[in-house]
Amino acid sequence: MELRESRKQRKRERKGQRQGAGEADPGAKMADLRTSDPAIQQALENMLQVIKSRCESLKRDNLDPLQKAVNQLNQRLDAQDEKVKELGEAVQELADAQTIDALEVDGLKERQRR
Numbered sequence: 001m002e003l004r005e006s007r008k009q010r011k012r013e014r015k016g017q018r019q020g021a022g023e024a025d026p027g028a029k030m031a032d033l034r035t036s037d038p039a040i041q042q043a044l045e046n047m048l049q050v051i052k053s054r055c056e057s058l059k060r061d062n063l064d065p066l067q068k069a070v071n072q073l074n075q076r077l078d079a080q081d082e083k084v085k086e087l088g089e090a091v092q093e094l095a096d097a098q099t100i101d102a103l104e105v106d107g108l109k110e111r112q113r114r
Contacts, residue, residue: 035041 035044
C-alpha cells in the first residue's frame with residue numbers, strides 16, 4: 001500500500017513539474033529578462049530588436065493596402081456625394097419649373113373663367 005502511495009505521489013510531482021516547466025511568470029517582461037553572460041544578453045537584445053522591427057514592418061505592410069482602400073472608398077463617396085448634390089439641384093429646378101407651370105395654368109384658367 002505504501003509503495004502505491006509513493007508511486008502516486010511521484011507521478012503527481014512529475015506531472016506538476018511538466019506543467020510548470022513551460023510556464024512563464026505572467027508579470028515578467030522582455031526587459032526584465034537578464035542573463036549573466038554578456039554575449040547571450042547581447043544576442044537576446046539583438047533578437048528582440050529584429051523581432052520588433054519585423055513586427056513594425058508587418059504592421060506597415062498590412063496597413064498600407066488598407067489605407068489605400070480606405071482612400072479609394074472615400075474618393076468614391078465624395079464623387080457620389082457630388083452626384084447626389086447635382087441630382088438634388090436638378091430635382092429642385094424641375095420642381096420650381098413645375099410650380100411655375102402650375103401657377104401659369106392656374107392664371108390661364110382664371111382668365112378663361114372671366
